[in-house]
């Protein structure tokens with residue numbers, strides 16, 4: 200089982216204002232700066248974040264490392280992670296990077312979702328100007344993946360695998376140290392893996408004879424936070440976004456797909472089984488497994504577009 204770290208709201212040093220979930224920063228036993236993210240609504244953001252983090256590990260992506268946690272003051276589950284931008288580094292979020300590139304880019308907080316200017320082309324242009332993440336984050340990277348664009352393409356393939364619809368412009372970033380901008384590790388995957396739908400719907404989708412309600416159909420409905428162009432009515436699906444990004448780095452496309460293809464399904468299952476049952480039920484494990492299998496097949500087959 201994954202360990203569950205005990206934290207206390209009463210030891211909070213500051214509250215994190217960015218993002219939508221309640222979060223606080225505190226100092227760990229070794230002086231490290233830690234963030235607790237609560238799953239206050241019981242919608243499974245904790246297990247989704249933990250599983251996504253482990254899957255990042257299988258792919259070799261630079262990622263924030265999340266641990267399951269419980270806030271014993273408020274009796275709420277969540278996750279804990281270390282800051283990825285310890286001082287003197289700072290985190291510059293995607294919207295600020297896009298603004299620097301285009302003064303008309305809408306950065307107001309209310310504009311986090313459905314930002315049509317959050318196009319694959321605009322984001323790819325910004326990422327191209329970044330250095331890869333600092334060396335320490337690159338240990339598991341597959342051979343041949345070198346640039347920030349190569350790595351970011353991996354983040355977008357991860358999103359397609361885990362059905363992450365939440366890669367909006369505050370959920371990717373750069374690390375700024377002196378005057379150098381490096382791609383930040385991937386973070387905030389708590390809205391993935393259809394974690395909000397509940398076991399009744401999971402069970403129905405796994406057993407239905409109606410293809411329009413089954414898992415394959417459901418997997419195809421995942422939409423990204425990226426637009427093909429600023430006039431587009433709908434955001435792209437997660438698979439469309441992945442294919443569009445990968446056009447900026449065809450060599451990385453091949454490497455990431457074979458990396459995903461090579462992952463043993465039993466290792467994925469093992470990760471799911473390490474989440475305590477009071478956070479993710481057996482139905483939840485089975486459904487998540489099938490969703491990941493379906494999405495993996497769609498990515499590896501590559502014949503949807």
Ligand SMILES: Nc1ncnc2c1ncn2[C@@H]1O[C@H](COP(=O)(O)OP(=O)(O)OP(=O)(O)O)[C@@H](O)[C@H]1O
Nearest residue numbers: 215217218219220263280281282283284290369387
């Ligand atoms: N590991 C980290 N290191 C440094 N800053 C972080 C880290 N994790 C989160 N943050 C900061 O906190 C903000 C909110 O965190 P995060 O995106 O994980 O939360 P959220 O509430 O789930 O967000 P959302 O509303 O996008 O779902 C981030 O945009 C970032 O500025």
Ligand SMILES: [Mg+2]
Nearest residue numbers: 218369370387
């Ligand atoms: Mg966020």
